[in-house]
Amino acid sequence: MSRTIRVLLAEDQAMVREALAALLGLEDDIEVVAQAARGDEVLPLAREHDVDVALLDIEMPGATGIEAAARLHRELPEVRLVILTTFGRPGYLRTAMESGADAFLVKDAPAAQLAEAIRKVLAGERVIDPTLAAAALAEGANPLTDREREVLRAAADGSTNAELAATLHLSQGTVRNYLSTAIQKLAARNRTEAARIAEDKGWL
DSSP: OOOOOOEEESSSOOHHHHHHHHHHSSSEEEEEEEEESSGGGGHHHHHHTOOOOEEEEEEEEEOOHHEEEEHHHHOTTTTTEEEEESSHHHHHHHEEEHOSSEEEEETTSHHHHHHHHHHHHHHOOOOOOHHHHHHHHHHHHOOHHHHHHHHHHHHOOOOOOHHHHHTOOOOOHHHHHHHHHHHHHHOOOOOHHHHHHHHHEEEE
C-alpha cells in the first residue's frame, strides 16, 4: 500500500480552505495535515508536520503564496509546491516557477484535477494550467527591472516623488527616472495606469 501524501493547505479565506480540505480528504491517498491562513505561517507549519506537498494560495496576509513558496524552496527543498490562484495572470506563473513552484493551477479547476496534480508533483512532474501557460508565452517576459517594480509598487498608493524618495532611500531624480522608464515600457499614460497594467499582468 502506498504512503499517504501529507499536504499543507494555505488559504486565507476560511470557507475556501475548509472546502478544499474536505474535497482532498475524500482522496484515499491524501491527508491535509496542516492548514494556514497566512503566508508567514507556512514554513513553521511545514517543518512541524513533515509535509510532502504545500498547496499555496497567492493572495494571503503575512506573505504571498509566491513568497512562501520561495522560502519553502530554500529551506525545505524536498517539499513540493503547488500554487493555487483565482488570478489567471501570466506574470504570476513566471514568478511562481522562478520561486520553485512545481505546479500552478486556477482555483476553479475540478477537485480531481487538483488531487492528480498533487500526485504528479510528488512523482517529480510539473503541472501547469494550459490556458495560463499559453497566456504566459504570449505575454512574454516582465519588461520591468526589480528596481522599477519596487518604485512602481510603492507609487501605487499615490505617494509623491518626495515621499517615494524618502521611503526607498533614493533621490527624487532617480525615482522620477525609474517611474518614467516603467511608464514608457508599459505604454501607459501615467504612473497610476502603469501600476494597474503591471498588476493586471502579475508583474508587480
